[in-house]
Amino acid sequence: MGVRCDDTKNINDGVTDHFVVITGRGFDEVDKAYYYTYVETGRSNPDIATDPEENRFYYNEFLDQWVDDDTYRRGVQYIMTQVRPNDGETSNTTPQPSKK
Numbered sequence: 001m002g003v004r005c006d007d008t009k010n011i012n013d014g015v016t017d018h019f020v021v022i023t024g025r026g027f028d029e030v031d032k033a034y035y036y037t038y039v040e041t042g043r044s045n046p047d048i049a050t051d052p053e054e055n056r057f058y059y060n061e062f063l064d065q066w067v068d069d070d071t072y073r074r075g076v077q078y079i080m081t082q083v084r085p086n087d088g089e090t091s092n093t094t095p096q097p098s099k100k
Helices: none
Strands: 002-004 018-028 033-040 056-060 065-068 078-082
Touching: 018 056
Parallel strands: none
Antiparallel strands: 002 018, 002 078, 018 033, 033 056, 056 065, 065 078
């Protein structure tokens, strides 16, 4: 899955500047919300990269986007920008937003 974490970079498609791997889906009883867990591909510490308690995307109704708001730990906010199938095909996928 592609994410945006730095608006100053103009790489890849102009919207996506990092990638993570979605590993599961769950329901947060405290927040009463579904979330997606992910593996952080850019971390050298495997405990941080694979932490399902910390690596979660929640739907943000205000932004109308899936977001990981954990800016304290990483110093950035991840916003989901694209979802790619794991079979390499692009048919029936969500189109990428364009940066205007």
